[in-house]
Amino acid sequence: MDPRVRDHAETLVDWSARIEAGDDVIVDVDEGAHDLAVAVVEALGERGANVEVTDGSGEITRAYLKGRENGDEPFEADPDHSLALFEAADAYLRLGGGRNTMATADVDPETRRAHARSRTGIREARMDTDWVSTVHPTRSLAQQAGMSIEAYREFVYGAVLRDWESLAAEMDRLKERLDAGSEVQIRIDREDRPTTDLTVGIENRTAVNSAASVAYDSHNLPSGEVFTAPATVEGTVCFDVPMTISGRRVRDVRLEVVDGEVVAFEAATNEDALASILETDAGARRFGELGIGMNRGIDRFTDSILFDEKMAGTVHLALGRAYDACLPEGESGNDSAVHVDLIADVSADASIAIDGEVIQRNGTFRWEDGFEG
Amino acid sequence: MDPRVRDHAETLVDWSARIEAGDDVIVDVDEGAHDLAVAVVEALGERGANVEVTDGSGEITRAYLKGRENGDEPFEADPDHSLALFEAADAYLRLGGGRNTMATADVDPETRRAHARSRTGIREARMDTDWVSTVHPTRSLAQQAGMSIEAYREFVYGAVLRDWESLAAEMDRLKERLDAGSEVQIRIDREDRPTTDLTVGIENRTAVNSAASVAYDSHNLPSGEVFTAPATVEGTVCFDVPMTISGRRVRDVRLEVVDGEVVAFEAATNEDALASILETDAGARRFGELGIGMNRGIDRFTDSILFDEKMAGTVHLALGRAYDACLPEGESGNDSAVHVDLIADVSADASIAIDGEVIQRNGTFRWEDGFEG
Structure with missing residues (x-):
């Protein structure tokens, strides 16, 4: 593993989120961010934090919202299990970086808005945690930036690994x-x-x-x-x-x-x-x-x-x-x-x-x- | 997508787990089971279920346990956020199928046991849900079976898609x-x-x-x-x-x-x-x-x-x-x-x-x- 992935993970866990032993942490992982997730979860383990790792991929989100479009049930407000998870969490670490920045492009914007509206309580609970959002340099993000993956990695770590x-x-x-x-x-x-x-x-x-x-x-x-x-x-x-x-x-x-x-x-x-x-x-x-x-x-x-x-x-x-x-x-x-x-x-x-x-x-x-x- | 992936997902959601509108479902996805997860989550959306998708990959588990081995904090019993998630869930669908069946082979068995012991309440809460365990046919499982991926897919769907x-x-x-x-x-x-x-x-x-x-x-x-x-x-x-x-x-x-x-x-x-x-x-x-x-x-x-x-x-x-x-x-x-x-x-x-x-x-x-x- 590129040693900068570990440096990124440690910066996130220690400098950004200030994780301590006993913290209940949610790590939300986009499809292309698996390597960063491995490094982050290992660092969290070392600090003595408790982790729940969630799948935050665009393709999963699209599938769920498309399923909802095909079905006829309205969105329920703040489902119990998700709300309970976020209300009990101390920190939320979002590891972005998918394989396709357009993964949800064909979801009806109204479906997206209705889904977001139904999760107001969950969003508030998440914002009440020590939340931090970062991205792992993926080919998809490099493409969006108009860059090779090698150059994009230099760029991302140049921005992230500061003093x-x-x-x-x-x-x-x-x-x-x-x-x-x-x-x-x-x-x-x-x-x-x-x-x-x-x-x-x-x-x-x-x-x-x-x-x-x-x-x-x-x-x-x-x-x-x-x-x-x-x-x-x-x-x-x-x-x-x-x-x-x-x-x-x-x-x-x-x-x-x-x-x-x-x-x-x-x-x-x-x-x-x-x-x-x-x-x-x-x-x-x-x-x-x-x-x-x-x-x-x-x-x-x-x-x-x-x-x-x-x-x-x-x-x-x-x-x-x-x-x-x-x-x-x-x-x-x-x-x-x-x-x-x-x-x-x-x-x-x-x-x-x-x-x-x-x-x-x-x-x-x-x-x-x-x-x- | 192989249409049998969708058939598998529908069998799991409807026949196996009997999911209904409003059910709070946890879908736990191994590294190689992404395609099945997409089909399962879409079916859950169609049924009007609420989903929380967790990352159940062997590499993430290994990283966390290795981090714990490197640190010096004992495992905390039943972390609040995970326990709250499972206690509020109606169903738990485990989608196995990694990229390496030996992903956790170098974790000390005592670490594994200590981790398992610390999660007794979470395990009981999970067993109290309508839980179902299945696997997506991955190359790693095909390898363990001594089969090509094509033959292994035939085998898995032959076993899963029964009357x-x-x-x-x-x-x-x-x-x-x-x-x-x-x-x-x-x-x-x-x-x-x-x-x-x-x-x-x-x-x-x-x-x-x-x-x-x-x-x-x-x-x-x-x-x-x-x-x-x-x-x-x-x-x-x-x-x-x-x-x-x-x-x-x-x-x-x-x-x-x-x-x-x-x-x-x-x-x-x-x-x-x-x-x-x-x-x-x-x-x-x-x-x-x-x-x-x-x-x-x-x-x-x-x-x-x-x-x-x-x-x-x-x-x-x-x-x-x-x-x-x-x-x-x-x-x-x-x-x-x-x-x-x-x-x-x-x-x-x-x-x-x-x-x-x-x-x-x-x-x-x-x-x-x-x-x-």
């Missing part, structure tokens, strides 16, 4: 500035794109130092972003990083935002996929997240939100639901059934400022070598 | 005779083997018509045997069908039984594996089961107890634990930590009689064409 402690310390510098600030200004001026000039109010919001560990309220491995919940948004923004939305590739999204609401939009391809998201509910036209990528191990876009949004030299905003961790105690943020991230490249011809002070120009932070004030 | 209703009716004829009888005499006289002359008392015992369905107290697919719990055993017996005991191939077991207890034993190969079983506890020297194979779809031995013991023209006795279903209400039968089946070929030079009346000679039952009284 997380030191990155957390660096990210804390940005978090402190965001927590102290009241307004973020994002400007991108590139010849071949519409200008971005966006102001995001963040007063009284708390930024999350997303350092790939539940100890930082961070549930992705890799992570490496600092994010907060916008209080206000105003201006125009162009998201030039291609995104897959509802299975379709959307490029060059441009939004005009007044009083926090999207009042005009366009996209160079599959604009209707974007329109469909915006029409979901009232909260889908407002923003739930402003995130700034800080993971320098991610050096290219791979059509995977787990990686793309953490790339250093990018910023993203999400239409829809906000995270509670960013909000003042007792206050609820933007609510929506969706949370769709849109990413802009800020590695060139771009600046991010907090209350007028530029903190990043052309992808280089104020505290880094080469910063040009 | 179970009609076989159940035939097996009922034998069950009625066993329930009414008080003594079974087994005689095998072959030139190349020691003589078998065994008398098994079965007064007040109830035979199980093991027709591969929970509706018949039968939990294996395929099944096709009638079994009961011996009250007394006396005589000598030679089990000439090779058995794998604790991972080792044991041949030509000969036992001498006095007052129900094994007083002398020998085996042509790996006699010490047999000795180790007999030394487990007091119940391991006594018998928990007498079974008579009736599945004519099984036409050869394949080194798998799931198939071998159901083959028409065989009888088996098990050292160790008896099944409650065979015992009078409130009476507990032979108790032991083990249940090890030993099989004899009775297709030639052999007879089985109940209270002096021969009911099978040379593999042919009294009620079948070609029976020679």
